[in-house]
Amino acid sequence: MIIQLRAAGTSLVLDARGPRPAVVLHWGPDLGALPESDLAALAGAAVPAVPPSSLDEPLRLSLLPTVDQGWTGRPALAGWGAPVADLRLREARQAGPREVRLEHANDFLRVTTEIELSEQGVLRVRHTLGCHGTETFHLTALDVLLPVPARAAELLDFSGLWAYERRPQRTPLGHGVWSRETRHGRPGHDDPYLLMAGTPGFGFRTGQVWAVHLAWSGDKRIWAERQALGYGLLGAGELLAPGEVSLAPGEQYTTPWTVAVYSGDGIDGLSARLHPWIRSRTAARLPRPVVLNTWEAVYFDHDPSTLDRLVDAAAAAGVERFVLDDGWFAGRTDDRRALGDWFVDERRYPQGLRPLIHRVHKQGMDFGLWVEPEMVNPDSALAREHPDWVLGGVDGPTWRHQRVLDLAHPGAYAYVRERLGALLTAYPIAFLKWDHNRDLLQPGATHRQTAALYRLLAGLRADFPELEIESCASGGARIDLGILELVDRVWTSDTNDPLERQRIQRWTGVLVPPEFLGGHLGAPTAHITGRTSALSFRFATALFGSAGIEWDLTTASEADLAAVAQWVGEYRRLRPLLHTGVVVRSDGDAHFVHGVVSTDRRRGIYALVALRAAGAALPEPIRFAGLDPGTRYTVRPLTIGPAPRVVQDAAPAWWQAGEVTLPGSVLAEVGLPAPLLTPEQAALVTVEAAPAGQRSSSGASASGGRSAPAR
Numbered sequence: 148m149i150i151q152l153r154a155a156g157t158s159l160v161l162d163a164r165g166p167r168p169a170v171v172l173h174w175g176p177d178l179g180a181l182p183e184s185d186l187a188a189l190a191g192a193a194v195p196a197v198p199p200s201s202l203d204e205p206l207r208l209s210l211l212p213t214v215d216q217g218w219t220g221r222p223a224l225a226g227w228g229a230p231v232a233d234l235r236l237r238e239a240r241q242a243g244p245r246e247v248r249l250e251h252a253n254d255f256l257r258v259t260t261e262i263e264l265s266e267q268g269v270l271r272v273r274h275t276l277g278c279h280g281t282e283t284f285h286l287t288a289l290d291v292l293l294p295v296p297a298r299a300a301e302l303l304d305f306s307g308l309w310a311y312e313r314r315p316q317r318t319p320l321g322h323g324v325w326s327r328e329t330r331h332g333r334p335g336h337d338d339p340y341l342l343m344a345g346t347p348g349f350g351f352r353t354g355q356v357w358a359v360h361l362a363w364s365g366d367k368r369i370w371a372e373r374q375a376l377g378y379g380l381l382g383a384g385e386l387l388a389p390g391e392v393s394l395a396p397g398e399q400y401t402t403p404w405t406v407a408v409y410s411g412d413g414i415d416g417l418s419a420r421l422h423p424w425i426r427s428r429t430a431a432r433l434p435r436p437v438v439l440n441t442w443e444a445v446y447f448d449h450d451p452s453t454l455d456r457l458v459d460a461a462a463a464a465g466v467e468r469f470v471l472d473d474g475w476f477a478g479r480t481d482d483r484r485a486l487g488d489w490f491v492d493e494r495r496y497p498q499g500l501r502p503l504i505h506r507v508h509k510q511g512m513d514f515g516l517w518v519e520p521e522m523v524n525p526d527s528a529l530a531r532e533h534p535d536w537v538l539g540g541v542d543g544p545t546w547r548h549q550r551v552l553d554l555a556h557p558g559a560y561a562y563v564r565e566r567l568g569a570l571l572t573a574y575p576i577a578f579l580k581w582d583h584n585r586d587l588l589q590p591g592a593t594h595r596q597t598a599a600l601y602r603l604l605a606g607l608r609a610d611f612p613e614l615e616i617e618s619c620a621s622g623g624a625r626i627d628l629g630i631l632e633l634v635d636r637v638w639t640s641d642t643n644d645p646l647e648r649q650r651i652q653r654w655t656g657v658l659v660p661p662e663f664l665g666g667h668l669g670a671p672t673a674h675i676t677g678r679t680s681a682l683s684f685r686f687a688t689a690l691f692g693s694a695g696i697e698w699d700l701t702t703a704s705e706a707d708l709a710a711v712a713q714w715v716g717e718y719r720r721l722r723p724l725l726h727t728g729v730v731v732r733s734d735g736d737a738h739f740v741h742g743v744v745s746t747d748r749r750r751g752i753y754a755l756v757a758l759r760a761a762g763a764a765l766p767e768p769i770r771f772a773g774l775d776p777g778t779r780y781t782v783r784p785l786t787i788g789p790a791p792r793v794v795q796d797a798a799p800a801w802w803q804a805g806e807v808t809l810p811g812s813v814l815a816e817v818g819l820p821a822p823l824l825t826p827e828q829a830a831l832v833t834v835e836a837a838p839a840g841q842r843s844s845s846g847a848s849a850s851g852g853r854s855a856p857a858r
C-alpha cells in the first residue's frame with residue numbers, strides 16, 4: 148500500500164507495497180490530498196535512474212537501509228549474532244488516521260516500526276526489534292532515518308558548556324556524515340538537542356527546515372548524511388555500547404522516539420508545531436508558580452533564621468513556591484559529602500523541616516525540595532554501607548566528588564524509592580528539584596540506568612499525583628522530550644546572567660515551550676559570570692519562562708524589593724499569555740526581538756533585546772511577527788520597575804505618545820522605530836487588538852517630553 152499522512156501543512160508519503168523495505172517518498176510540505184491513482188503514479192515515477200558504476204537496479208533509500216540493499220551510508224540496523232540482511236516488508240497497516248505500523252523481517256529478526264503524524268504536524272517514529280532466531284542478537288544500532296531533499300544543504304545544531312548551554316552552530320552539509328554522539332549518560336551541556344537541515348540561510352521566519360530530536364535522556368547519536376549517490380537524510384537513535392543490548396531469542400528492544408518536524412517558514416515554524424504538540428501530551432501544570440530557590444542566596448549555609456527571613460522576603464515579593472536547594476540533608480555541609488543520605492540534617496534542622504515548611508505555608512507559599520537521587524558521595528553512609536550499589540565500583544573517577552548510584556540494582560532502586568516516598572509522605576512537598584550533576588562514564592550502563600530513572604519518576608508521579616518535578620542536571624544538561632513526559636519544569640541553565648540567559652532561553656525554547664523553562668531573577672552581579680546587569684534587563688529576561696528568583700532578597704534595597712514585587716505581579720498577570728501563546732522571534736545579532744502572541748492573535752508581548760551596541764545609530768525598527776495582518780492593534784511600552792537605559796535625545800514618537808494603533812500588516816512589515824537601548828538592556832512592549840471600529844492612531848502626531856539622555 149501507499150500511505151499518505153497529512154497534518155498542519157506537513158505530509159509524509161510512504162511506499163509500503165513491499166516486498167522490499169518501505170520507502171519514504173516524501174516528508175515535507177503538504178502535497179494536498181492525493182488520490183490513490185496519484186500516489187501510485189508518484190511511487191512509480193520516484194524510481195530513480197541507474198547511474199554508471201553502481202548496482203544494476205535502482206537504489207532506493209528505504210526506511211531501514213542496510214548494506215545488502217546497496218546502501219553504503221550509515222545503516223539503520225547493525226549488530227551481530229544474526230544476519231542483518233534480506234529484510235522484507237511483511238505487513239503495513241494504517242493503525243489510525245495518521246498512524247502507520249510496519250513490520251519488516253528476515254528469518255531471525257523482526258522490526259516493527261510505528262509512525263505517527265500528530266495533528267500539530269509533528270512526526271514520531273520508533274522501531275521495536277525482536278529476536279526470533281536461535282542465537283542471541285547483539286545490537287549495535289537501530290536508528291530512524293528520514294530523507295531530506297538536496298536543498299536542505301545547511302545544518303544547525305548545538306553545542307555548549309556548563310552555564311553556556313545550547314550554543315548554535317551552523318555548517319554546510321557536503322558529501323559525508325555530520326554526526327553528533329553523546330556519551331555522558333545524560334544529554335549533556337553540549338547536547339546537539341535538535342538537528343536542523345534547511346535551505347541555506349534559513350532563519351527564524353524564513354526558509355524550509357527539517358529537524359530531528361531524540362526523545363531520550365541517555366546516550367545518543369544524531370546525524371545528517373548526504374551520499375555521493377545524492378540521497379540525503381537525518382538520522383537519530385540511542386548510542387549503544389557493545390553488549391549493552393543483547394537480545395536472546397524471544398526478547399525485544401524498543402528505540403526511543405525520534406521526533407521529526409518540517410517547517411516551510413523557518414525555525415519558528417518548528418516551534419509552532421512542537422510547542423502545541425508538547426503541550427497536548429505533557430504534564431506542565433498551569434499556572435506556573437513564581438519560585439524562590441535558595442541556592443544562590445545561601446548555598447550550603449542553611450541557617451534557620453536566614454532562611455526564615457528569606458521566606459518572609461519571598462512572600463512579601465509575591466512568590467508562590469519556596470524551594471529549599473542543596474544542603475538540607477544529613478552531613479551535607481559542602482559538595483564533597485553526604486549525597487545518598489536522604490535524611491533531614493538534625494544539626495541544622497533539629498525539628499526536621501516542619502518549622503520551615505510551616506512558615507512557608509503560613510506565608511501563603513508551597514514548599515519544594517532539592518534532591519539528587521541518582522548520585523552518591525564516597526563520603527556518605529550510603530556508600531560505606533553499600534559499596535556494591537555504586538556504579539563502576541568505589542574506585543572509579545569522581546566528578547564533583549560524587550559517583551553514580553546503580554539504579555538498575557534492585558537494592559539501590561528500592562532504597563532511593565523508599566527514601567523519596569518517606570520524605571514526600573512525611574512532609575507536604577509540592578515540588579522536587581531533581582538534580583543530576585555528573586556524567587555516568589560507565590560504558591554499557593546508560594540504557595538500563597535511563598530506563599530505571601524513567602521508571603522511578605513514573606512511579607513517583609503515580610503515587611504522588613500532585614507532586615511536580617523539575618529536571619536539573621548542573622543546569623540544562625538533561626533537557627529532552629523523553630524526560631519532559633515525566634517532569635513539569637526543566638532548569639534551563641545554572642547561569643542567571645541575563646545576557647547569557649537571553650541566548651540560552653532563545654535556543655532552548657525552539658524545542659521546549661516557555662512554561663517548562665525555569666528562568667530566575669538573579670543577584671545584580673551574576674554569581675557565575677561576575678557580570679553586573681540592570682534590574683530591568685534581569686526582569687525582561689526572567690519573565691519569558693517559568694519565572695522565579697534566585698537572589699538573596701534580604702540584601703536587596705527597599706526600592707528593588709518594591710520593583711521585584713511589581714515584576715512578580717506582572718508575571719502573574721501575563722503568564723496565561725506567556726505560557727499558552729505562540730513564540731515568535733526575529734533574526735538578529737546585536738539586537739533581537741522575541742515575543743509571545745496568544746493563539747487567537749488578540750494580544751502579545753514582545754521584548755526588544757540589545758545584546759551589544761547596535762550597528763547603526765538608528766537600529767532596525769521593531770517588527771511584530773505573528774499578528775493577524777487584518778487586525779488593528781494598540782502597541783504600548785511596558786515598563787516594570789526601573790526603565791531600561793537609553794541614549795537618545797528624544798524617544799521615538801510613538802513611544803513618547805505611550806501607544807499607537809496600527810494594523811498587524813503594518814506592524815509586521817514596516818514595524819515601529821526602536822528606542823535607542825544601550826547594550827545589555829531590554830524593552831518590553833505589549834500588543835492588544837483594538838476594539839472594532841477604532842481608527843489607527845499615530846504616535847508621530849503626539850507631543851511628549853524628551854527622554855532623559857543618559858550620557
Ligand code: DGJ
Nearest residue numbers: 442472473619621622641
Ligand atoms: C547544580 C544545580 O544546577 C544548581 O542549581 C544547584 O541545585 C546545585 N546543583 C546544588 O548542588
